[in-house]
Amino acid sequence: MPSTSSLPSLSPTSPASPAPSASAHVDPRLLRAFLVVAEELHFTRAAALLYVAQQALSRDVRRLERELGVELFVRTTRQVSLTADGERLVPFARRVLGAQEELVAAFREELARPLLVDLNSPGLLTGRRVLHRARELAPEQELMARYESGLAGAVGELTAGRLDVSFGRFAGLEAGVRAGLDHQLVRYEPMAVLLPEGHPLAALAEVPVDALAGEAVYAGAGNPRTSEWTDLARQLFDGRDIDVAAPAPMAVGEEEFERVMARTGTPVLVVVDFPAMPGAVLRPLVEPVPLSAVSLVWRKGLVHPGFDALRRAAVEIGRADGWLRRPVNGWIPAIDVDMLKRRK
Incomplete structure (x- = not known):
C-alpha cells in the first residue's frame, strides 16, 4: 500500500499557492x-454524497491543500474545476483509498473466520469448560475445537497459523x-x-507422591506431542526413586489408550479431572500436591473477537472456582514459578 507520505511533491501552480504544511501524513478522510469533489465537480452534490455540511467539506479540501502545499481546485461562482x-492527485488518492479498503476487507474476513481452539484431548475438562463459557459470552462467534494431544504437538500448528490457541x-x-508465543495462566491443576x-x-x-517410590509411572514418554508433560513428570519424580515408564505403543483415541494401559498395568500420571477409565x-496425589500450570497459549499478534471471549472466560471461571489459588503444600517446577512471575 503506498504511504500517504509518499505522494509526489505537487508544485504550486502560482506564487499564491498555499505554503506547504510541516505534516508528513495525509488523512485518508x-x-x-x-x-x-473531483468526481462531481460540485461541492453541494459532493457534500450530500458524503453526508456532511458543505462548509465542512470546503474546510476539509482547504486543509488538504494546506497539507500538500498546492491548490487542487479552481472555484468560481459558476463552476468548479x-x-x-x-x-495529478486523483490517481494517487484512488490507489491509497483502494489499498485502505482492501486492508479493511482482509481483516474483516480474518475476524469473521472460526477461531480454532485446541483442547488437547476430548476428556480434559479445563479447556473444554473455558471454550463452552466463551461460546456463551460470544454466541455470534464460531469457536471450533481441535485435538492435538498435547501442547508440544500443537505449537507447530500455532506458529503456522493453522491453529489459533491451545x-x-x-x-x-x-x-x-x-x-x-504468548500465554495466560488459566489454572493450577492438581495432578493425580x-x-x-x-x-x-x-x-x-x-x-x-513418595508412595510411588519403586514404580515406573507412564507420563507420555516417547510421544513428541506431550513432551511438556513428560518433562513435568521427570521433575516431579526426580530424587524420589520413581521412574518415567518407557514409551508405550502410540495409542490414538480413548479406547486404544484404555486397552494399552490395561495390558501394561502401569500407573499413569494424569490430572484430577481425567475421565474415568x-x-x-483415579487417586489425587498429595504430600506435596503436584500442580500442572495450565495456560492458554497463542501465537503473538493474534487478533480475533472469539479469542477475547476465550480469555475473559478463563478469568471468569478461574475466579469463580479458585483455579489460580495454589495450595499451601502445592508444588510446581522452579522454571514454571520463574516464568509465571515474569509474566505478571
Whole structure:
C-alpha cells in the first residue's frame, strides 16, 4: 500500500499557492473528500454524497491543500474545476483509498473466520469448560475445537497459523518455540495417578507422591506431542526413586489408550479431572500436591473477537472456582514459578 507520505511533491501552480504544511501524513478522510469533489465537480452534490455540511467539506479540501502545499481546485461562482495538481492527485488518492479498503476487507474476513481452539484431548475438562463459557459470552462467534494431544504437538500448528490457541504447560516448551508465543495462566491443576484396580495403592483415598517410590509411572514418554508433560513428570519424580515408564505403543483415541494401559498395568500420571477409565481408579496425589500450570497459549499478534471471549472466560471461571489459588503444600517446577512471575 503506498504511504500517504509518499505522494509526489505537487508544485504550486502560482506564487499564491498555499505554503506547504510541516505534516508528513495525509488523512485518508481528506483524500476521500477531495476525490468525491473531483468526481462531481460540485461541492453541494459532493457534500450530500458524503453526508456532511458543505462548509465542512470546503474546510476539509482547504486543509488538504494546506497539507500538500498546492491548490487542487479552481472555484468560481459558476463552476468548479481541477487544477493540474488536482488532476495529478486523483490517481494517487484512488490507489491509497483502494489499498485502505482492501486492508479493511482482509481483516474483516480474518475476524469473521472460526477461531480454532485446541483442547488437547476430548476428556480434559479445563479447556473444554473455558471454550463452552466463551461460546456463551460470544454466541455470534464460531469457536471450533481441535485435538492435538498435547501442547508440544500443537505449537507447530500455532506458529503456522493453522491453529489459533491451545492449552498446556508453557514452561515445558523450548525457549525458541516460546519466543513466538504468548500465554495466560488459566489454572493450577492438581495432578493425580490412575491405578489399576488391583494395585496396592488403589485402596488409598489419596496417594502421597513418595508412595510411588519403586514404580515406573507412564507420563507420555516417547510421544513428541506431550513432551511438556513428560518433562513435568521427570521433575516431579526426580530424587524420589520413581521412574518415567518407557514409551508405550502410540495409542490414538480413548479406547486404544484404555486397552494399552490395561495390558501394561502401569500407573499413569494424569490430572484430577481425567475421565474415568474401566478397570482403573483415579487417586489425587498429595504430600506435596503436584500442580500442572495450565495456560492458554497463542501465537503473538493474534487478533480475533472469539479469542477475547476465550480469555475473559478463563478469568471468569478461574475466579469463580479458585483455579489460580495454589495450595499451601502445592508444588510446581522452579522454571514454571520463574516464568509465571515474569509474566505478571
